[in-house]
Amino acid sequence: MLSRPWPCLLHLILALPLVAALAGSPARAQNITTTAPHAVVMDAGTQTVLFEKGADDPVPPASLAKLMTAELVFRDLKKGSITLDTPFYISERAWKTGQSGGSMFARVNTNIRVEDLLRGLIVQSGNDAAIALAEGLGGSEENFAAMMNVRAAELGMSKSHFTDSWGGANPAQVVSARDMAILAEHLIKAYPEFYHYFGEKEFTWSKIRQLNRNPILFLDVNGDGLKVGNEKDGEFNIVGSAVFSGQRLIVVLMGAKTAKDRAEEARRLFNWGFHGFDARTIFDANEAVGTAKVYGGVTTEVPLVSDAPVRVMIPRGSPEKLSGKIVYVGPLIAPVAAGQTVARLKISHGGTLALDIPLKTGEAVEQGPLMQRAKDAAVELGLQLFHKGLATAMHSLEKKSASKEPAPATPAP
Secondary structure: OOOOOOOOOEEEEEEEOOOOOOOOOOOOOOOOOOOOOEEEEEEOOOOEEEEEEOOOOOEOOHHHHHHHHHHHHHHHHHHOOOOOOOEEEOOHHHHHHHHOOOOOOOOOOOEEEHHHHHHHHHOOOOHHHHHHHHHHHHOOHHHHHHHHHHHHHHOOOOOOEOOOOOOOOOOOOEEOHHHHHHHHHHHHHHOOOOHHHHHOOEEEEOOEEEEOOOHHHHOOOOEEEEEEEEOOOOOEEEEEEEEEOOEEEEEEEEEEOOHHHHHHHHHHHHHHHHOOEEEEEEEOOOOOOEEEEEEOEOOOEEEEEOOOOEEEEEEOOOOOOEEEEEEEEEOEEOOEOOOOEEEEEEEEEOOEEEEEEEEEEOOOEOEOOHHHHHHHHHHHHHHHHHHHHHHHHHHHHHHHHHHOOOOOOOOOO
16 A cells, blocks of 8 residues: 655745736825824725725724624524513623613613623613623523634634724733734624624614714715724723715724814725725636646646636726736645635735735645656656755754854954
8 A cells, every 4th residue: 555745834925916907097086194003994895905004903892892792693693593672681791781872871780782781882872781691602601701702713814803892901802903804804794784783873872862973974975884992091992884976995994092083083094095096807717827736636636716706906097017926735635626715815005915815725636646646746846855855954054053152253353
C-alpha cells in the first residue's frame, strides 16, 4: 500500500492582475478624513469599503454590543424556535442592570414579549431588555456571551470578543469598526423582515416615552438604522445606515469626543460616500476568479468562484488601479466538493482594503488514480524537505549572525 506524506499546508497568496475601468468622469471623489480615531464607510450593495481609519483596532463597543444580541434573537425568530409573542422573564439581574444605564424600565419578576424586548433593546437601548433576551435564549448571560462569540466568528468578525449582551465595560469586551460594518451589512441583508425596528424613532413602555438615540434617524441623510453606544469616559460610537438614489451606505464611527461630533462626522461621511463613486463589475457570478492547487486529485487545480457578481465602488477620476489577491490554506486535499468555501478574495484600491469576500470551489475534484497520488506524494515530500532545509538554514544563519562579534570601529581621522 502506498504511503504518502501529509501535504504541507501553506498560507497561499495568489496575485491577480486586475484592471478597472477608471477613466471617464472628470469629477473626482474628494479626499475625506474624520476626527474620530476609528471609522469605516462601506457600500452595502457591493460590500466595498470606501474609507477606513483604524478599522481593525480593538475598541470597547459599549451599547453596540446589543447589535450582536439582536442578531441572535433575529436568527432564532427566523428559525422559528421563538416567536415575537414568546414571553421572557425579567430577572432581578436584568432589572438591576437596567437601573444603572440604558433602560426600557421593565418591572422585575414579570414576563415581556420578545417583540417588546426587541424594541426596548434597539429603540431605548435597554440593558434590562438585553439581559432578559440573553437569559431567555441562553439560559444565562454567560452562556449567551459564548453564543455571541461563536456567531461573531461565523460572520467573520475576527477582531471581536463579547463578555455580555449589553456592552458592559469589561476590558476583554472589544470590537473593531470593520467588524461592526460586517455585522451591520449582515443584519440588513439577512433580516429584512426585522430591520425596521432599527428605524423606529420612539417607544413607550411602563408609560415612559423614550426617543431613539440614533441621530442619523433625525438628520437629512435618509438614515434608517442601526445603533449608537456611549462610553463612560466620553467616547461616542455609532453604526448607521442610509439610502440615497438606491445606494445603501453603512457608516461606523468609534471614539468621537462628543455626541455632536458623532452626528456631524456621520453626516459628512454619508454625504461624501453618496457622491463621487461608480460601481464596477470585476467578475460575473460563478466566473472563475482564479484557481487553487489540489493534492492527489484527477486534476491539480480547481477554479474558484463567487456566488454573486464581484462588484466594487471606484472613486470617480481616480488614477489608481485595483490590486487583488486570493488567500487560502492549501493545497486542497482531494476529493474536493463543489461549492466548498476555501478561499477569500481581497481587492485593494490605494491603501484601502476595498473588498474581502469568500470564494468557493467551482467544481468537484475526485481523488486521482494511484500513479497520480504517488506523483503528488513525491512532489509534496520534496517540498516538505525543501521547507525543512530552508528553515534549518535560516535558523543557522540567524544563530551565526547573533554570535558574530561586531567589527571594531574605525577611529575617525
